[in-house]
Amino acid sequence: xxxxxLPTVQRHSRITRSRxxxxxxxxxxxxxxxxxxxxWLFGVPPGEKPKKEGWENLFLWGFFGSIALGAxxxxxxxxxxxxxxxxxxxxxxxxxxxxxxxx
Numbered sequence: 001x002x003x004x005x006l007p008t009v010q011r012h013s014r015i016t017r018s019r020x021x022x023x024x025x026x027x028x029x030x031x032x033x034x035x036x037x038x039x040w041l042f043g044v045p046p047g048e049k050p051k052k053e054g055w056e057n058l059f060l061w062g063f064f065g066s067i068a069l070g071a072x073x074x075x076x077x078x079x080x081x082x083x084x085x086x087x088x089x090x091x092x093x094x095x096x097x098x099x100x101x102x103x
Contacts, residue, residue, distance in 0.1 A: 044050045094100040
């Protein structure tokens with residue numbers, strides 16, 4: 001059995017009510033998020049030291065420590081280039097044939 005069409009007023013009120021109910025949790029989204037400038041960098045007055053937060057030391061040690069470990073790993077990585085392998089292989093074959101004297 002087909003349902004009769006709702007009158008326009010009832011349909012409009014049903015849509016408006018569903019939109020209003022859905023929008024109640026996000027009514028803070030339209031508040032002003034702008035902080036007016038105070039003239040101080042990061043809100044710290046000149047001459048004062050900023051308060052350290054708990055994550056800052058962990059971040060600094062982790063960031064610069066990983067850079068240092070990466071630099072050490074890069075400095076001591078094995079030479080796996082094709083040129084080095086080819087040079088060693090050619091030297092070994094020439095020594096085996098007697099063309100080059102052994103070092």
